[in-house]
Amino acid sequence: MNCHEINKGEFHERYLLGKLTKEESEAYLEHISACEKCLQEQLKLKKIISGIRFAGKTGMKTEIEKQIIELKEQSKNEWKYFVLKAAAVLIIAVFVPGLYYYYELNFNETVSQNNLSESPITEIDESLDYDYSEIMDSELPTEQDKSIKPKSVINDKREPAIAEGIRQEKKDMEQERNKISSVKPAQSALPIVKEAIETPAEPDIETTTGFAAKRMKSASSVNSIEQNPSIILELEDKATEVLEEKQDEDIMRSLSEKKALGKTYPLQNHSIDTIDQNIILRLVTESLKIEFITNLTRTEQKHDSTYAYSKTGDILKVYWNDIPEKYIKNSNSLSAEEIENGKILIKYNDTIEHQIEVINNYILIKAISD
Amino acid sequence: MKKIWLKGDYRVIDRIRENDRTVLGELYIRYERMVERFIIKWGGQKEDAQDALQEAVITLWQKVCSNEFELKSQIGTYILGVAKNKWRSQRRVSNRFDRDADFEKHESAELNPMELYIEEESHHEVTDALKKISEQCRRLLLMFYFEGRSMHDIAALLNLSSPDVAKARKYQCKKELQKIMDYKLEGERF
Structure with a gap:
């Protein structure tokens, strides 16, 4: 290289x-x-x-x-x-x-x-079934709300007109509400309801309430009373209350009329659904035959009859009078519905002496002639 | 078949071959935290990690350009391995200096301070000369001697008609560089 x-x-x-x-x-x-x-x-x-x-x-x-x-x-x-x-x-x-x-x-x-x-409020559809006054109340601004305003409203030159409209609206609604409340209280409705109950041939809650409402309307010149659920409900309650009182009065009147025929005994402690011969027997012995109770030796049930025997040899018999066989579920007790007047009989020493009648919560024992 | 998890790494390799130098910064940013964590964990400083990572990125670039790199594992693994070795060798050198302050005892060419100084001076001489030659020449010489690219690649990247033309051009550029260096040396003598 x-x-x-x-x-x-x-x-x-x-x-x-x-x-x-x-x-x-x-x-x-x-x-x-x-x-x-x-x-x-x-x-x-x-x-x-x-x-x-x-x-x-x-x-x-x-x-x-x-x-x-x-x-x-x-x-x-x-x-x-x-x-x-x-x-x-x-x-x-x-x-x-x-x-x-x-x-x-x-x-x-x-x-x-x-x-x-x-x-105006008068143009609101009255077929709508609610209280406009309450809705208006909730939408109306309170004193506090007035201080908190949306920008658009603050700057709106129409604000005074709108506010005036709302105030007028509130005033109108207040007047309407005052008219209604002036006739709404139960005390003022009571005589009208009572009058309404007396008027129909057969008073019931619906007709009574309707009648009372019409009377109140004519009396107070309130236009929207039929559309006011609170007044209607109150009238219904009052009508129910008055009607019940009236029914009780009718019962008591009927009872007092019948009391003249015999003696009545309350059935409060016993079931009204079932009428038992033993209960009737006890009530009869307690009321009619004091000496019979003291001498009572025994009770006995035979077929559809209940017997009570005394030391003295007396016999008290409670039995059903001419009740169809199909209703007799138990020989000694029947339902209150199956008992009609004159269906319970009492025989004392083979002699028919008394007839039992059940009226509401009472038992009426009346003497009958042979 | 290219492995799916290396798909991004293959793209990096292609970009290096295409001389897309923006990949340098991206690689550094991508593996900065990993290398830093490793070196700091083993007692190094953040600056050591930065140096080692720069060296590793440059090594990867050179290996890819000279076709000596084969993607067997992820680039991250390769870079961490290189950075680790660079940092260890650097630490060995500095430890040796620290143990013995008498520089006269370091007789090897690698560690002789005087030789290092002369070498640095000559490096600066070449660097200054490189700044004075044409851009194409500078790029060609760097591609061939620093990056280790083949004449075929250089011809393609510098838009030269053939590898032979690139080779001829390299000869001319080297002569030009040499001439500038000689001229400077003579100027200093006189």
Whole structure:
């Protein structure tokens, strides 16, 4: 190997870059150890390659640092953009509809209040079955509400007119309510209801209430009394109460009339649903035959009759009079529904002496002749 | 068949081959926290981690350009491995300096301060000369001697008609660089 071959074959560079084969490398090193000129050239090239590598590495490091700064700045900006985007989405998705809804609501409220002041209450559909006065009350602003006004209303030049309309509305409703309340109390309704009960041929709650309502209307000149559920309900309650009292009075009158025929005994402690011969027997013995009770030895049930025996040999018999077989579920007790007047008889020593009648919660024992 | 989990890494390799230098910063940012955590865990400083990661990214770039890199595992694993080795060797050197303050005893070429100084001076000499040659020449020389690219790749990247043209151009650029260095040296003599 000579200098010309080394230069032509770029042996210096290939050696420094590690691209020579083993044989080439040995031959190259052998020549270079003896050739000062080639050695200097190799050192010169080594310096250049080393310098280029150093410059490359330094340049690349500088480039990396520059990019890092740019990327981090970009990342910050991206985060800022993300926050801005999120805020924009939030504004579009939440605030804009919210504001729209808020102003829409205020606008509707203003319009409805404006319409309300223009239309009198008399034009309200009376077929609607509820109390307008209460609704108006809830919608009317209180003293506190007046201080809190929506922007649209505050800036609205029509506000005095609307407020005046509302005040007038409230005043009208107040007057209407006063008219109703003046005739509504139970005390004032009571005589009218009582009068109404006396008037129909067969008084019941519905007809009585209707009649009373008409009377109240004519008496008070209140137009909306039929549409006022609270007055109607109160009249119904009062009518029910008066009717029940009247029914009780009728019963008592009937009972007192019948009492003249015999003796009555309350059945409070006994079931009114079932009439038991033993109970009747006890009531009879307690009332009629004091001496019979004191001398009572035993009671006995035979078929559909109950017997009581005394020491003196007297016999008291309670039995059903002419009751169809199908009604007699138990020989000694029947339901109150199955008992008609004259169906319970008492025989004292084989002599029919008394007939039992059940009136409401009383038992009437009356003497009957043979 | 390319493994799915390495799909992003293959794209990185392609970008390096295409000389897309923006990948350098991206790689650094991507693996910065991982390398920092490792080096700080083993007693290093944040600055050590930054140096080691920069070295690792540069090494990856060189290996890919010179076709010596084969993607067997994730790039992150490779970078962490290289950074680890770089940091360890650097720490070994600094420990050796710390143990013995007498620089005269460091006779090896690698550790001789005087030689290091001369080497640094020569490096600056070349760096200055590189700034004075044409942009194409500078890029060509860096691609060949620093990145280890083949003439085929250099020709493609620098829009040269063929590898032979690139080789001829490299010869001219080297001569130009040498000339500038010699001229500067002569100027200093006189």
